Amino acid sequence: MNDFRPLTLHVPEPAVRPGGTPDFSNVKIPKAGAVPRPEVDANPEDIRDLAFSIIRVLNRAGEAVGPWAGLLSDEELVEGMRNMMTLRTFDARMLIAQRQGKTSFYMQHLGEEAISCAFRKALLPGDMNFPTYRQAGLLIASGYPMVDMMCQVYSNSRDPLKGRQLPVMYSSKEHGFFTISGNLATQYVQAVGWAMASAIRNDTRIAAAWIGDGSTAESDFHAALVFASTYKAPVILNIVNNQWAISTFQGIARGGAGTFAARGLGFGIPSLRVDGNDYLAVYAVAKWAAERARRNLGPTLVEYVTYRAGAHSTSDDPSAYRPKTESDAWPLGDPIIRLKNHLVIRGVWSEERHKQAEAEILDSVIAAQKEAESYGTLHAGGKPSARDMFEGVYAEMPPHLRRQRQQAGV
Amino acid sequence: MARMTMIEAIRDAMDVMMARDERVVVFGEDVGYFGGVFRCTAGLQQKYGKTRCFDAPISESGIVGTAIGMATYGLRPCIEIQFADYMYPAYDQIVSEAARLRYRSNGEFTCPLVIRMPTGGGIFGGQTHSQSPEALFTHVAGLKTVVPSNPYDAKGLLIAAIEDPDPVIFLEPKRLYNGPFDGHHDRPVTPWSKHELGEVPSGYFIHPLGKASVVREGSAMTVLAYGTMVYVAQAAVAEIGIDAEIIDLRTLVPLDMETIAASVKKTGRCVVVHEATLTSGFGAELAALVQEACFFQLEAPITRVTGWDTPYPHAQEWDYFPGPARVGRALVETMEA
Numbered sequence: 001m002n003d004f005r006p007l008t009l010h011v012p013e014p015a016v017r018p019g020g021t022p023d024f025s026n027v028k029i030p031k032a033g034a035v036p037r038p039e040v041d042a043n044p045e046d047i048r049d050l051a052f053s054i055i056r057v058l059n060r061a062g063e064a065v066g067p068w069a070g071l072l073s074d075e076e077l078v079e080g081m082r083n084m085m086t087l088r089t090f091d092a093r094m095l096i097a098q099r100q101g102k103t104s105f106y107m108q109h110l111g112e113e114a115i116s117c118a119f120r121k122a123l124l125p126g127d128m129n130f131p132t133y134r135q136a137g138l139l140i141a142s143g144y145p146m147v148d149m150m151c152q153v154y155s156n157s158r159d160p161l162k163g164r165q166l167p168v169m170y171s172s173k174e175h176g177f178f179t180i181s182g183n184l185a186t187q188y189v190q191a192v193g194w195a196m197a198s199a200i201r202n203d204t205r206i207a208a209a210w211i212g213d214g215s216t217a218e219s220d221f222h223a224a225l226v227f228a229s230t231y232k233a234p235v236i237l238n239i240v241n242n243q244w245a246i247s248t249f250q251g252i253a254r255g256g257a258g259t260f261a262a263r264g265l266g267f268g269i270p271s272l273r274v275d276g277n278d279y280l281a282v283y284a285v286a287k288w289a290a291e292r293a294r295r296n297l298g299p300t301l302v303e304y305v306t307y308r309a310g311a312h313s314t315s316d317d318p319s320a321y322r323p324k325t326e327s328d329a330w331p332l333g334d335p336i337i338r339l340k341n342h343l344v345i346r347g348v349w350s351e352e353r354h355k356q357a358e359a360e361i362l363d364s365v366i367a368a369q370k371e372a373e374s375y376g377t378l379h380a381g382g383k384p385s386a387r388d389m390f391e392g393v394y395a396e397m398p399p400h401l402r403r404q405r406q407q408a409g410v
Numbered sequence: 411m412a413r414m415t416m417i418e419a420i421r422d423a424m425d426v427m428m429a430r431d432e433r434v435v436v437f438g439e440d441v442g443y444f445g446g447v448f449r450c451t452a453g454l455q456q457k458y459g460k461t462r463c464f465d466a467p468i469s470e471s472g473i474v475g476t477a478i479g480m481a482t483y484g485l486r487p488c489i490e491i492q493f494a495d496y497m498y499p500a501y502d503q504i505v506s507e508a509a510r511l512r513y514r515s516n517g518e519f520t521c522p523l524v525i526r527m528p529t530g531g532g533i534f535g536g537q538t539h540s541q542s543p544e545a546l547f548t549h550v551a552g553l554k555t556v557v558p559s560n561p562y563d564a565k566g567l568l569i570a571a572i573e574d575p576d577p578v579i580f581l582e583p584k585r586l587y588n589g590p591f592d593g594h595h596d597r598p599v600t601p602w603s604k605h606e607l608g609e610v611p612s613g614y615f616i617h618p619l620g621k622a623s624v625v626r627e628g629s630a631m632t633v634l635a636y637g638t639m640v641y642v643a644q645a646a647v648a649e650i651g652i653d654a655e656i657i658d659l660r661t662l663v664p665l666d667m668e669t670i671a672a673s674v675k676k677t678g679r680c681v682v683v684h685e686a687t688l689t690s691g692f693g694a695e696l697a698a699l700v701q702e703a704c705f706f707q708l709e710a711p712i713t714r715v716t717g718w719d720t721p722y723p724h725a726q727e728w729d730y731f732p733g734p735a736r737v738g739r740a741l742v743e744t745m746e747a
Contacts, residue, residue, distance in 0.1 A: 128483075130479075160516060161514065161515065161516045162516050164513060164514060164516070165514050169514070171514070171515040171516070171518050171519065172518070173515075173518040173519060178482070178519065179511060179514055179515035179518060179519050181506060181507060181510075181514070182506075183502060183506040183507070186475065186502060186503060186506060186507050188475075189471065189472055189475030189476055189479070189503075190475050190476070190478050190479035190482070190507065191479060192475075192476050192479060193475060193476030193477060193478060193479025193480045193483075194479035194480065194482060194483045195479070196476055196479070196480060197479065197480040197483035197484070197485045198483065199461075200435060200461045200462075200480075200485065201483075201484075201485070207479070219471060219499070220471055220472075220475060220502075220503075222469075223467075223469045223471050223472030223475060224472070224475070226467045226469060226472060227466075227467065227469070227472050227475075227476050230467055392512050392513045392516055392517050393512070393513050393551050393552050394512070394552065394554075394576045395512070395520070395574075395575035395576055398620065398663070398664035399664065399667065400664065400665070400667075
C-alpha cells in the first residue's frame with residue numbers, strides 16, 4: 001500500500017481578481033531614506049540586503065531624504081518632470097490616434113514614466129540601451145525627435161524604419177537606443193555582449209539591458225546573468241517589475257518567491273531593488289550602477305518596483321483580469337505626482353506652473369502630431385515605398401530577392 | 411601553399427583574420443584554452459590572448475546572443491556551436507535577431523557574425539551528433555548559409571564569411587575534417603594530405619560567397635551536392651560510369667542559380683543529393699528552382715537522394731546515410747527515365 005496522498009499542482013493566483021478590493025498588503029515598503037548607500041566597490045556578499053528592500057528617496061511629504069538623495073539640481077529635476085509629462089502626453093495622444101484608426105497598435109507607459117526618463121539621465125553619450133517596448137522615455141529624455149517617434153507609430157512616408165516594424169518598436173543608434181524586437185528577452189543577452197565588446201576594445205562605454213517581470217522567465221534572462229557575471233561585463237541589468245505580464249500576475253514568473261533582484265545574487269551580481277515611481281531614487285541607483293560598470297567593477301542588477309497602470313497594449317482590456325481600481329491602490333503612487341510634490345516643496349514648481357507645463361507640452365505634442373500626420377498615417381496619406389520592403393534584408397540585394405522585387409512590380 | 415586538413419584550414423582562416431582585423435573575436439564552448447573539441451581553434455588563445463579567443467558557458471543562446479551584441483557594437487565575432495545538433499537553443503537569437511537586425515532597424519544596426527557549426531553524419535554520431543539542419547537556416551530571410559567540402563574551400567569561404575557584412579551560418583561537415591569521405595565506410599579513408607584540395611594557399615584569400623564549383627564536368631546529367639555528398643556523388647558517378655556533371659554548391663544562400671541552370675539546361679537531367687531528411691529539405695527548394703528555370707530542357711523528373719524522414723539513427727548508420735550505392739541507383743534511374 002502507498003501511504004502518499006495524490007500530488008497536486010500549485011498554480012499561483014493574484015490576491016485579487018475583478019470585482020475584488022485591491023490589496024497590496026504583501027508589498028513591503030520601507031521608509032524613504034531607510035536603505036543605506038554602499039560604496040560602488042562594495043563586496044556583493046555584504047550588500048545582499050539591497051536585493052530584498054526598496055531604495056526610496058521621496059517620502060510621503062515629498063521630501064528627498066536619506067543617503068541616495070541630493071544628486072540632482074533643480075534644473076535637472078524640472079527637466080525630468082517635463083520629460084515624464086511629455087511621455088505621458090505622447091502616450092495619451094497616440095492611444096487616441098490608435099482608437100481613431102491612424103495606426104494599428106500602441107503601448108503606453110502610464111505609471112512607469114520615471115524609470116526610463118530618469119535612467120537615461122544617468123548614462124553618458126555613447127552608452128547603449130537595449131530596451132523593451134516600454135522604455136520610450138529613454139528616447140524622450142535623450143532628445144530624440146518626437147515627430148520621428150510618431151512617424152514610426154504611423155508607419156508613414158517619414159517612418160525611420162520604412163514601415164517594416166510594428167508601432168513602438170523604435171530604433172536609434174545615435175540616441176543609444178537599440179532596435180526593439182518583438183521577441184522578449186533576446187535583447188537582454190545582446191546587451192551583455194555589447195558590453196563585453198566595449199571591454200574587449202578597452203572602451204569606456206557601458207550597456208543597459210531592459211526586461212519586464214514576466215520576461216525574466218525567458219531563458220535569455222538566465223543566459224544574460226551567466227555571461228554578465230562570468231565576464232564581469234560593464235552592463236546594468238534592469239528588470240521593470242510592473243506586477244503584470246499582459247494578464248499574468250508576477251507570481252506566475254515566480255515573483256513573490258523572493259524578489260526579482262534576488263536572482264542576481266546567485267550569480268554574484270550586486271542586486272538592488274528600487275522604488276520605480278521615485279524619479280530621484282531611480283536616477284540615484286542608475287548612477288550608482290553606471291559608475292560600477294564604468295569603473296570595471298562589473299554588472300549590477302536593478303529591479304524597479306512599479307505598477308503597470310494602463311492596459312498592456314491597445315489590444316488588451318485589463319478589467320478582464322484585475323480590479324479596475326487597482327492602480328489607484330498602488331502604494332508607490334504616481335511618479336509624476338510624487339516628483340511634482342517634491343518640486344513644489346523645493347520651491348521650483350507650483351500648481352500653476354504644472355498646469356502651464358501641461359498646456360505647453362500638450363501644444364508641442366499636438367504640433368508634432370500634426371507634422372507627423374502630414375507625412376501620412378497607416379491607412380491614409382504618405383506610405384513607405386513597397387520597394388523598401390525588399391531593401392536591407394542583406395547589405396547587398398541577392399539575385400533571388402531582386403527577382404522577387406521584379407515580380408512584385410515595384 | 412601548405413598541406414592542411416579541413417580542421418587546419420578552418421583554424422588558419424581564423425588565424426589570418428584575427429591577425430588582419432582586431433575586431434575579429436572567437437569564442438564558444440571549449441574553444442579557448444583547449445582549442446576546441448575538434449581542434450579548430452587550437453593555439454588561437456595563446457597567440458591572440460584571452461580577450462580575442464575564449465571559452466564560453468554552455469549556453470547556445472548566450473553564445474549567439476552575446477555575439478550579436480558584439481557584432482552590433484562593431485566587432486566581427488566568429489563563434490562556434492559545438493555541434494549543429496545543439497543550435498536549437500540559439501535558434502530564436504539566430505532567426506529573430508541576427509537575421510533581422512539590419513532589416514528591422516533600417517540598417518542602423520548590422521550583424522557581421524559567423525556561426526560555425528560542425529554538421530552532418532557518417533560518424534556514428536547518432537541522433538544528436540549527425541544532423542544537417544541547413545534547411546532551417548536557408549528558410550530564414552537575412553541569413554547566408556555556407557557548407558564547404560574541402561580544406562581549400564573551407565579557408566577561402568570562412569575568410570569571406572568573416573568579412574561578410576551579414577550573418578553567415580558556416581556548416582562544417584565533420585566527416586570531412588580529416589579527409590574526404592565517399593560513403594565507402596568499409597574502406598580506409600584517405601587523409602587530406604593525399605588529396606589535391608588539401609593544398610591550401612597560405613595567407614589571405616577568399617572564395618566569394620554565392621559561387622558554386624563544378625567539380626566534375628559532364629554532359630549526361632547534373633548532380634547537385636554539397637558537403638560530404640560531393641564525394642559520395644563522385645564515387646557513384648565513377649562506379650556506374652555515367653558522364654555526370656557534379657556541382658558543389660558551397661553556398662546555399664545566396665545560391666548560384668546561374669551555374670546550376672546552365673548545367674541542367676545542358677544535361678537535361680538533375681539529381682539532388684543531401685544528407686538531411688527529405689521532406690522540406692533544401693533539396694525541395696533546389697528541385698523547385700531547377701524545375702522553374704529548366705522546365706523545357708528537362709528530360710526526366712528531378713530526383714532527390716537524401717536521408718530518410720527519421721531522426722538520425724545510431725546502429726543503422728549506413729542504412730540511413732545516402733551512400734554511393736543509393737546515389738548510383740538514383741542516377742541510373744534518372745538516366746533511364
